[in-house]
Structure formats: C-alpha cells, structure tokens
Amino acid sequence: MLKAENSVTIRQYWVAIGITFSLIAILLGRYFFLQIVNNHKYKTKADNNRIRTVIIPAPRGLILDRNGQIIVDNYPTYVLTAVPGEMKDRPKQIGLLSTLVNIDSSLLTNNYKKYRRGQFVPARLAKDLSFDQISKLEENKRILPGISYSQFPERFYPSQSKISHILGYVKVVDQTIRSKLENSNDYKLGDLLGWSGIEKQYELDLKGKSGVNYLEVDAHGREVGHVLNLKKINPEPGQNIITSFDIGLQSRIEELLLGHKGAVIVSNSNTGEIISAISAPAYEPGLFSGVISPKDWNKVINDSNNPLLNRMVQGLYQPGSIIKMVSAFALMDNPGFDPDAQLNCSGFYQFGDRLFGCWLETGHGDMDLKDAITQSCDVYFYKTVQHLEVDHLAKWFSDFGFGIKTNLDLPVELTGVVPTKSYFNKRYGKYGWSKGALLNLGIGQGELLVTPIQVAKYINLLATNGKTPFLHFNITSEKHLDNYIINIDPELWDYISSSMYNVINAEEGTGRKARINNEDVHIYGKTGSAENPHGKTHAWFVGYAKRYNEIFSVTILLENSGSGGAIAAPIAHHIFNYIFNEPNHALIGYAN
C-alpha cells in the first residue's frame, strides 16, 4: 500500500524547478536569436533564395547477351519539367510554353496534373525534347519561372530481338507505387523500378543509387549557385546483368516463329543456361517505357493472340505424346512389366464402353515399348498404363518436375496441374470418373497441364540422366547452382535415350525432320500432337543434341499448328543446324 511517505526536500524541489527554467530559457533564447535578432537575414533568404533539390538519376544497369551484345540500354532523353511552387500564373505560362516548344497545351496540362508530386518537386510535362526545343527554353528562361529541363535515362532496346516477356519492363515510381513498396525508403518519386521479368528479378543489382544536388535558385527560378553546406552526392550506376541469351539464335528463332503462337526454349543441359527463349507473339519491348497511348494499350489488350502472356512460364498446355518417356519410366518401375513384350495396335482400343483411338488410325501392328516411343503409338500405352495406379503415375510426373515450379530466375511462374486420385475425387466425385482418365494421362492428355519451362527442365533431366543445374538467365557472376536430381537405374536411362534416338534416326521415327547433316552430332527427341479444345492440335517437339560432351536441348510448342513431327520438328532442325553447322555464328562459351 501507499504507506511510504514522501521525503522530497525543498532543496530538491528548487533544483528541479531550476533545471526546468534553464532548459526553457535556452530554447527561448535560441528562438529569440533566430526570429528577432536574425529575422532580417532569414527573411531575405526565404524571399530571394530557395533551395532546389535536383535528383540525379542513377543510370540503370544494362542487360547484355552472353557475347556482350547490349539487349537493354539507357538512352539519355531530355524531359520538360515544371516546379509548381515556382510558377507564377500556370495557365498563362503553359500557353506560352506550348507555343514556344510547339507541344499541345492540353497535353502539357494533363501531364502536369498527372506527374505533380509536390510543390517543389519538378513535374514532368513532356519528354524527348529536341535540341531546337531546348534552345527555345534557354532563350526564354526569364519569362518562364519554374520551367526547366533535365536529362533522364530512359530504357532503350537496341537489339533486333523482342525478348520482351523475359526482360520485363520498368515503371516510374509514383505516390501509389511508393506507398506499396516494402523498401520505400530506397526509392524517390520519379525513380525507375523493375516491374516484371528480369528487370524485377534483378532490381537490386540493376537499380543503382540516385544522387542529389542542391541548387539555390532565386524567385525567378534562376540558379544562383550551389548550397555551401550541402554537398552534391553523385549517383552510383546500377550493375550490368549478363544473360545467357545468344541474340543471333534468338532472332533466328523469332523469324521462324513469325505467324505462330507458342514458345521455344533452347538451353545448355550441362549448365542450365537458357540460350534462347521465345514466347510468340511478342510485343514491342519499348511498349511500357514512357507513356502508353490508350490506342496502343487497347490494341495490345484486345489482341486475341494475347501477346502479353509469357507462354513460356504462364502458358498451360497438355503435353501430349512428349510425356510418354515418363509413362515408360512408370511402367518399367513395375516388376511385372516386360518392355520387350509385343502388343498389337489396331488403330483403336476399347476400354469398357469407350473407344480410345491411336493417332495412326490404320494401326501400328505389333510393338514393344521402344517401338511405341519411336512411333508414338497410343494404343500400346492404353493397354499398359491401365494397370498402373493414378497416384503412381502422378508421382513420376512430379519427380520429373511437373506440378512444381522450376525455380527459374523470373518473378512469375505457374505450376500447372498433375492430377492425382484425390484431385479427381474432389473434382468429379468419388464415382464420377473412371480409369479412362488414367489412359488419357498416360499419353499426356486429359487433366495434365504443363508449362514449356517445366518441359525444358524435363528434357534436360533426360539429357543428363537425371542431374542438371537449375534453369537460369543470369550468368553475371559464377554462382553455385543447385541441381534438379532424379535417381533412376542407369539401364533404364539408356533404354529411354535409345528410344529417343530412334525417334529421330529410325526410318519410321516421328521426329525425322529434326535431323541435321553433321556426323559428330547425335540427336534424341520426341514429338507430340496434343489434342485441345481450341482447334488443331498443339505441335510439340522436345529433344537434345549431343556432340562429345556438349548437350543442347530444345523445347518447342506451337499452338494449334498441327502435328509435332511435321510442324515443330523442322524448327528443331534449324536450331541444331545453327548451333552446330554455322561456324560464322560461333557461340562463345557454349561448351561446359
């Protein structure tokens, strides 16, 4: 309880009062000194001299291809700015400005409203000023208080390639964006921020650090000089990113894909480097830098071919027959299964009351597992896969990376769907689905959905007998990379790779059109023609080519284009031909 009595003495009381009075007296004295004694000095300073902070933007890091070719560059443009607090009569000044630089005044007014960020922060009125316009501004500086121009490094794409989906784009940081940033202290309004793709993934490396300069300006906005006790801080440029792209190959494939929708990925299976990656159709890489006109924007948004979609990581497709190697592994995983047993294909297979057709309606005749892969016989797989459990097959799909992210160095990636028993039960009810679903899964149809990048990972696993580094774009510095790993009996790998060799090299192989004329190169592959609800089949070709220790893999998907062997395999031919037979396009640093 509060029994203890207060023992404060009068002396202690006066000490406390004394300290309080002295502290308050110090403060009052200081304010008196500033506001009364030096009032005149500060008043002049406030009236005549104002400090303008000029932010010196840091040049963003460049993005290069593996041979040092610049893919994304910075281009110095001049932007017209207005400091709201320094302008005298805004409508009149903008009218005057409009006639001087010959830019529509409604555009200037609109931009003023859009980019006004504060009384003393320059608002961007127009960009890409010409030398002529700048000289006009210089001549008329006196009658245009608050109006100024400054340099601004803008993103610029000198390469002929349109790698827009992977490069991504930058945005100018405004109030809304800044308030949502976690590290908002690192950004000022007007800075560039990587918004998607590699620009976003490697933002911390690319962005650099902007500098700042303090200028004293008079009431007319004229620079009087530097502020003595505020030092100029120079910007630190961002770090360049070297990517694994080969721009030559990239442009070649882009040409081949003109008029197609789809995705192509070429990678080095030994290193995981992605040498080319195309999502077609693409959009102009400069589309998002600067201001997009509503017309351009609507054109892109309403395009039924959906150019903004990055098909490589966001497109979900039935894999079709290219999945048959996984089905084969799943079959061979059963002790009772004999890969050499001959099964007859008559062009269709009756399961219960349903008919499952083979792509070759006349039938393949007697086949073993190797023949069934080489000629892509569906009936063989219907007959064998029905003895598997759905979850057993699903486990093999997952082991090869389907249904999970590949850890590619891009900010967005879809996982796709690997259906399991519980998936079917949830979706169709316990008795709502039959084993027919399993038969479809075995040939890569039905509910199974994959992204092209997952397929590329799958092919690299096949090419390396189950151990291949993570797929990636950034090769700026030597980094330890994790591997995708899958442990399977070496004999089984050999069985599958010889089957894939036959797909290309046997007379009846479906991938014959991928062959190239080079004895040192051995090509392995698989075609696929995936049924889908949108029209013609999706044409798939996957494969890899070996020359001594080098291994390059390709993944080709062309939406609604027909058969994989006829449409996709020839593109693989061109890619392998470029890599191995065109010495003038020698690819530096390809071999591991």
Add this chain to the structure above:
Amino acid sequence: MQINLRRQIGELPWGYFTLAILLLLIGMVTLFSISHQQVPGMGNTFYKQSIFIMPALLLFIIVIHIPRTFIHKYAYIAYIFGIVAVLVPYALPLRAGTHRWISFGLPFAIQPSEFVKIITIIAVSRYLSDQSNKKMKFMTALIIPFIIILIPTAIVLKQPDLGTAVVMVAPIMPILYWAGARPYHLFLLVAPLLSVLTGFNSIAFAVWGISLGIILYMSKPKILIGIGLYFSNIFLGLLSPILWNSLQPYQQKRVLTLFDPSKDPYGAAYQILQSITAIGSGGFWGKGWREGTQTHLKFLPVQESDFILSVIGEELGFVTIAIILCLFSIMIIKTIKFSAFSNDRFSALVLIGIATILISHVFVNTAMTVGLIPVKGLPLPFISAGGSFLLSSFLMIGLVMNLSENHST
C-alpha cells in the same frame, strides 16, 4: 484503508487540464493550415488528428477515476504486459522500415512504446517506494531501477526509435534523486559513460580527468575506493578508442547508424536548413496563418509531426512559440509541485517521472527544430500529429491530475 471511488471531480486541478487543451488547440489550428492543401479524407492530417481527440479524452476520463492504490498494486503486471507489447512489432512485418508499430488492419497503427514509457516509470516508482523503509543500499536502490528502465529502452532502441528510447531513459536520474539517492552516487553512475565518450578527444578527456579528480576529492570517499574509482574511469577512457578502432568498419557503422537514425543521409541536413530558414523568417508576429511561404512552398517532410514548430514559427511567429513554451513551463512546474508536495512517495516518484518525460519531449523537439541538437524524431506533446502520442499525452495528464494531492480523500 477505505478508498472513496467517487472522486470529487470538482477537486481535480482543472487548470492543469486547461493547459493541455490550449496546446491542443494551437496544434489543431496549425494542422488545419498544413492540411488545407491536402485532399479531404484519411490522408488529411487535420482530419486524422481530429479522430483521435475523442478517444484521447475518453482515456483521460478513465484514468482520472482509477484509484491510486490500484495503480500501485498492478504496476509490475502492467510492466510485464508493456514489455510484451514493445516486443510484438518484431513478430510483425516491418512498417516504414521499423518495428515500432502494431497494426490492426485499420488505416492507422498503434505505437506501444508511447504507453510503455509511462508504465515503466510507474514500475520504477513502485519499486523505489516499496524500498523506502529500509536503508537505501547502493546496489538494490540504484541498480534494479536501472534494469527496470533499461529492458524496455533497449527493445525500443532496437526498433529503432532513438527518440523514444531517450525519453524512456531520461527519468531515471530525476527519480533516483527524488528517491533520495546521493548526487555523488548518481554522478558515479554517469561517470563511466562520460569517460568513454571523452576518451575520443584529448582536450575533453583532460578536462574530464581533472573534474573527476576534484569531485572525487571533495566527496571524500575512502582513500582506496577513491583511487580505484578514479583510475578505473581513466583506464576505461583510454581503452575506449582502442576498442573502437579494433572494430570492423561495418561494425562501427552499425553503432553509428544506431545513434543517427535519419534514414535519408542527405535529408537531415537539408531539413534543418529549411526549418531554420522558416522559423527565422517568421519574425515576432509570423507571416500569418496559412501564409507560410517556406512551409507551404517547400517540401518539408514530417512538418505535421516532428517539425510542426517550424510551421508555427514561420506562420504564427515568436510570440506563439513563447506562449507555447510558457504553457509547457507552467505544466511542468505544476507537475513538479504536485510531486514535491505529494503525501506519498509512490505518487511523488511517478509525477517527477512524468515531468521528466514532458520536459524531454519539449526540449528535444524544440531544440532539434532549430538545430541545437541532432535530428531525433520526437514529437511535441498535444501539438504534433500522431494518434498514439495524443492518447499517451492525455494519459499522462490524467495520471498527473489523479495523483495530485488536491482531491485526495
């Protein structure tokens, strides 16, 4: 002891409350001036601050009705809750780069340290008032209060929030002095800190060495103890630059950033310059309400909270600054008076603690605005915008009025 729960409301020192309301009015008038260029809605400072007035007054009314035995009884439990409350933000995602806030998904967040600084004082006061019958021993009477205060201070310092940490630690000396600690003992507690700091400058260290000797000599300790104290301090001072230099540069940087939390390295100097120009150009009468060219044209950040005095100085002049400082002086001196003439030791200690919090806020904020001390983000009571802070300020004056002697039964 029978406690009369129905306090005689009329006996409360309402003059004290009037001071707070006057300061609040000055603050609201200034916030209105700052906000007139902002859009109405939750982003508007004036509007936002208005919302917090009712809860603040409600809290005040609750506090003046709590019996002081109740406050005394639950001091330690409240203290434990307080420690938990300042730890909670560490479990939450960073907010504005710090761990100061607890968000409830509302447009505003709560800053627990604003309340914990008061709770800590109550806990220390309870401890020291319970000790009063025994003889004040150096260890128990001086060291344990330090520990009670330093635990929440360390947590808040790490958030990082140097300003609030300073306010939290400031009351320890006045409270110990009030509790009867010898000034000499208090001096011995501060001495090692001064030794370390002066160790970096030979002249300062020489002056300090001589003063330490004189003070020790005049206090007449036992000869061996005196010599021991003297040389251990000198040794500490000599050692500190060596220890500092043995740190890695990044470690040194980490220590320095702790004491200079201005996240924008070139922002602080710019801010002070702008603030001084704004205040100096205001003159005696100011440029007039909503007429401040510096504050309205310049982009002065945190002008509604930490730098609100530069707006007042420019627009309303020295006369208003002087009025504000007078109102605060009266408030603080009244608090000291309530404390000195309180009948029980617990109330006396809590009151001197609150007086110290008030003077710390006023001094640090007012001094940094005019560049007398480095920028430490700390708001001005009743005037600066800030919801948690307004609530805690009214909680403080509620406590002061409650513990003041006039109305005791």
